[in-house]
Ligand SMILES: *[C@@H]1O[C@H](CO)[C@@H](O)[C@H](O)[C@H]1NC(C)=O
């Protein structure tokens with residue numbers, strides 16, 4: 181009993197709890213948490229039926245593809261583009277948004293591609309040229325519904341909000357993201373994902 185009480189009154193920044201058990205085949209390194217009994221509750225992710233997932237501010241789950249605990253980073257899967265359309269599956273919710281009160285943000289290594297954009301995107305500094313990476317993605321099965329639409333790419337660096345990737349009807353309706361893209365990389369080696377980083381616990 182005394183032990184339980186002392187655990188409860190420990191200041192929250194002390195890593196009082198251990199790493200969580202695996203979820204399916206994936207390790208859940210500290211401070212990430214999949215339940216009340218392990219990890220740090222501020223770093224909550226979800227183990228849904230053996231699949232590790234990240235919950236967005238709008239309540240959508242994105243599959244976690246990999247975790248790099250020493251770099252404080254994890255990569256989530258971009259939403260799928262609904263077959264035979266050019267609409268991301270999270271379009272109705274405006275794309276991806278992270279809860280700004282949580283210690284996660286979008287890292288600066290993501291190249292985001294936007295598809296089926298309205299003309300006023302051309303006023304932005306995004307790369308919408310015929311050599312944009314987005315034109316290569318149209319040749320990939322999943323992007324084929326976006327073929328011929330106005331598309332652009334940009335590096336999601338520190339000059340942008342680091343808590344969302346926005347899509348909307350009348351703006352751009354689909355997106356994908358590649359981590360750490362290099363100009364010489366062939367499209368079939370792209371590392372699709374949205375890399376998030378977390379602020380380590382104090
Ligand atoms: C959980 O996963 C198993 C095996 O992958 C699958 O057969 C089952 O339908 C899933 N259940 C739910 C609720 O998604």
Ligand SMILES: *[C@@H]1O[C@H](CO)[C@@H](O)[C@H](O)[C@H]1NC(C)=O
Nearest residue numbers: 306307308309311312313363
């Ligand atoms: C657009 O991106 C491509 C691929 O990175 C690059 O080769 C090209 O120079 C860029 N164009 C502009 C206008 O920035």
Ligand SMILES: *[C@@H]1O[C@H](CO)[C@@H](O)[C@H](O)[C@H]1NC(C)=O
Nearest residue numbers: 265266267296349350351353
């Ligand atoms: C492109 O976006 C418009 C709305 O902005 C939508 O009506 C249209 O269906 C989209 N195109 C495709 C191929 O999904």
Ligand SMILES: *[C@@H]1O[C@H](CO)[C@@H](O)[C@H](O)[C@H]1NC(C)=O
Nearest residue numbers: 285337338342377378379380
């Ligand atoms: C995201 O969070 C990290 C710390 O976790 C911080 O160093 C970085 O500046 C943040 N990035 C942006 C673009 O706000």
